[in-house]
Amino acid sequence: MHSRNWSHRNSSRTDVTTGTSTPRTAELEFKGVGVSPGIAIGAAFIVAPDDDTVVMREITVADVPRELQRFENALVVTRQQIHDLQHRMTAELGQESAQIFEAHLLMLEDRAILDEVVRVLKTKLQNIEFVVQQVAERYTQALLRLEDDYLRERAVDVRDIARRLLRNLAGHSSSALADLDQPCIVIAHDLSPSETAGLNREKVLGFATDLGSPTSHTAIMARALGIPAVVGMHDISLRVAANDAVLVDGQHGQVFIQPARERLERYERKAKDRRTIQARLTTLRDQPARTRDGYDIPLAANIEQPSDVDSVLTNGAVGIGLYRTEFLFVKSDHLPTEDEQAAAYEDVARRVAPYPAIIRTMDIGGDKFVSHLKMPQQVNPFMGWRAIRFCLAQPDIFKTQLRAILRASTLRNVKIMYPMISNVKEVIEANRLLAEAKTELAARSVAFDPDIEVGVMIEVPSAALTADLIAPHIRFFSIGTNDLVQYTLAVDRVNELVTNLYEPTHPAILKLIKNTIDVGHEHGLWTGVCGEMGGNPLLVPLLIGLGIDELSINAPGIPLVKDVIRSLRFSQAEELAQQALRSGSAEEVLANCRALVNHTAPEILELVE
Amino acid sequence: MEIARDESNALTRIVTIQNRFGIHARPAALFVKTANRFQCDISVEKDDVRVSGKSIIGLMTIEGYQGATIRISATGADAPEALDALEELVAQKFFED
Missing domain, CATH: 3.20.20.60 (Phosphoenolpyruvate-binding domains)
Structure with missing residues (x-):
């Protein structure tokens, strides 16, 4: 990982350069409203809201390494995106026009900003999205105060990069739903009917959303498709990281992030029982719905x-x-x-x-x-x-x-x-x-x-x-x-x-x-x-x-x-x-x-x- | 140009910005890229505002317009080489004009 770009070699911050560490191993449990029964286990696919709203949430000291890891991953992805953009622009418009991306890349690797993000994260114990937004906004404001028109306009660049980073931190924009290519658990703040209409249904193993109720559209659709879903989870979309292992229990309205092994085993036994009952139910297919x-x-x-x-x-x-x-x-x-x-x-x-x-x-x-x-x-x-x-x-x-x-x-x-x-x-x-x-x-x-x-x-x-x-x-x-x-x-x-x-x-x-x-x-x-x-x-x-x-x-x-x-x-x-x-x-x-x-x-x- | 050691053992040079548009995004980018080639800590100071010489946004916010005087400080083994390179960059007007 490219952690060297944003941590001091000779300081106590070297602990953030955990390029190979995995995120949190402790299981996290969430309770919501189960709206479509069944159990699903898979990797989290996070749908970011289109309006770029960032909500502050408090974290604990134990969450810090994980938040830093997410930050680092987002930096790598963002850097790659800007590189790609730079190449495309150079090819299409010439080197001159693409030079601004050189500045974007440097801003992304700017020690002053990165160090500040790490420091604020550790001292204020707030989620990385919020910290990134706050720090970026502070620099944006500093640029906006300058007298020089040209430099003032660079504030736009800082905001642009911050937005890109935030989007990469959050996961995916809703338009990515149509292109799902891996089986996954879709996690979102809320899903609009047009988003659910557009999604690749074959790849969705389960749903978990912050908002919603048993009769919201996501719930209705999940039931129609027979996909386990839990809604009304308040802030799960902010507390799970992309590709975290997720277990959705649509029956009991529970979602587990990075579920423990014993829990997985218990659920597998239950799933087997359910399959037995359901296999029996399918034999009813050609029977009439008639009372005794x-x-x-x-x-x-x-x-x-x-x-x-x-x-x-x-x-x-x-x-x-x-x-x-x-x-x-x-x-x-x-x-x-x-x-x-x-x-x-x-x-x-x-x-x-x-x-x-x-x-x-x-x-x-x-x-x-x-x-x-x-x-x-x-x-x-x-x-x-x-x-x-x-x-x-x-x-x-x-x-x-x-x-x-x-x-x-x-x-x-x-x-x-x-x-x-x-x-x-x-x-x-x-x-x-x-x-x-x-x-x-x-x-x-x-x-x-x-x-x-x-x-x-x-x-x-x-x-x-x-x-x-x-x-x-x-x-x-x-x-x-x-x-x-x-x-x-x-x-x-x-x-x-x-x-x-x-x-x-x-x-x-x-x-x-x-x-x-x-x-x-x-x-x-x-x-x-x-x-x-x-x-x-x-x-x-x-x-x-x-x-x-x-x-x-x-x-x-x-x-x-x-x-x-x-x-x-x-x-x-x-x-x-x-x-x-x-x-x-x-x-x-x-x-x-x-x-x-x-x-x-x-x-x-x-x-x- | 003057070379001096300040109280923190840093080498410093005072240079005057010569290119017409000052330290804008592109010059700042060049400055940072040059500074990043060296291990030493580098800072830039103008009118009591001090920023990291490896921070593009920091450099942009000091408003290094044409004719402004900035103080570049470097601490570390390769500080002299870093200062030479940065001074050269400023003297060459960031290859702009």
Whole structure:
């Protein structure tokens, strides 16, 4: 290592020149919220935030060597990057223009700065990122105070180098996610839907993020992919170094950095047990989701893109209960055309036929944004201009999607679902635009299913309470429990500070679900659940007892839920639901749910507890 | 030019910056690269501000404009050679003008 560049040979600082030492060997434990079960072990891949924010955290004397090692590694990488840049610039623009990089390299090797970084790190005991930023900023300010214009501009160079260093310390920018080439555990402050949409899913073994909650996008995606994930870890992205060994326990919400050997052995034994249980579950694939007393609950799957259909079929789902089309929009660099959309929808419909595919019109604007769609900044996007509200205000965009869905309906297994309905007027207006879309296709002599079924998502309390007004205009309800809980309990589902208040078994939620199901049945409609609640094996008996007709969940969770259903009697579920509706306590309801599953399918508790 | 030993046993030389734009980034870079060829500790002082002769940012912040007088000090076995080389660099106007 090139440590000689930044340490005095003849001083007590020679201890930083540990070029061959490995970082910390002691295990570090973090606790968060487990949002996708399973165990993953791999090397840390850190996603740096794009905004270069550096957070101060205190370290201990024991952490100093490790922080110095990270600094040294970052220096080596940064030096290489500048060298490369210098060569490229020399080739393209000539030596003269590339000379500034000579100065950059010298700044990077500047003893005064490097010594100061080491000294501050050791005396203030703050993380290396923060120290580097502070020291660089001090020199930047010193340059900015100079009278000479030219030298003042060199402040930019110092900042530039510091930023480069910080980025290399942090790991990778989010754009690197698409190019993952080694299996790894992705660690980030937060992951936006566009970042997760862009990542190379095959290489991700697990996730751990500072922010997030069970219903944040990372969590939902991790479950959909069957990848272990823990969120709400506060500052793990700052406390782990790139390529550290990481163990993610998605079941218990634990993450271990540089796990001890005994821990690894214990986890390997557990993993073996899980595989045994899961192997048994896969034999259920071709069995119906039927209670012991003969009550069928169709289990459908939620998907985000056509490539997810494989997992739907291998896990034995009987159709798609929620196709989140917004990812088509998030992933593309332009507004997807009718043809592009139709191709995706037709692909999905054809592959799941004869089972149904429920295509949800785009839900853009809550936590999913699209750069090529003009969206104003909103202080409270979840309650803002999103989903059906956005679509009704942009009838051209909306009708393009409706035409594309209609074109995919020729096998008569496609249904349309409107998201985020809060009043019946929106349903009527959306249906009017659907009728226009049909007329337009007919005028073009394009085939479609004229009787295509239309349903709405029940995720806003006002829609659940006025289900009777909405019912005459549609054919089915699908309860989106994630947002229904968020809106009813006024709990931001992506704010980890209020995760404890996010209670799906809250009496208010149960009443809204019950009302929706009952109204549906009075009007001859079926009601499904397409939120996370339906994928929680503990809560499935409760939903069944409340009268739910279908569950749509993440494909990897289907065998588990099927096992719960097949171990259950409908009468037990009904009794549980009656008890729950009388109870005033979310905790009590949850405890009863757990007790029932513990009684009927104890092996499932083994997997989910 | 004068050569002297200061109280800390350092050799020092006082030189005047002659190139038109003073110690800018490129001259500072050349100064540091030259200084780094030697083992001795090197410092540069101007108007009571003292910086390391091996720190490019330090050198830039002393504002060595044309006509400014700086004191270069070196401590160590190869101090005389280092001072010769640095003095030559300044005298050659950093090969700029």
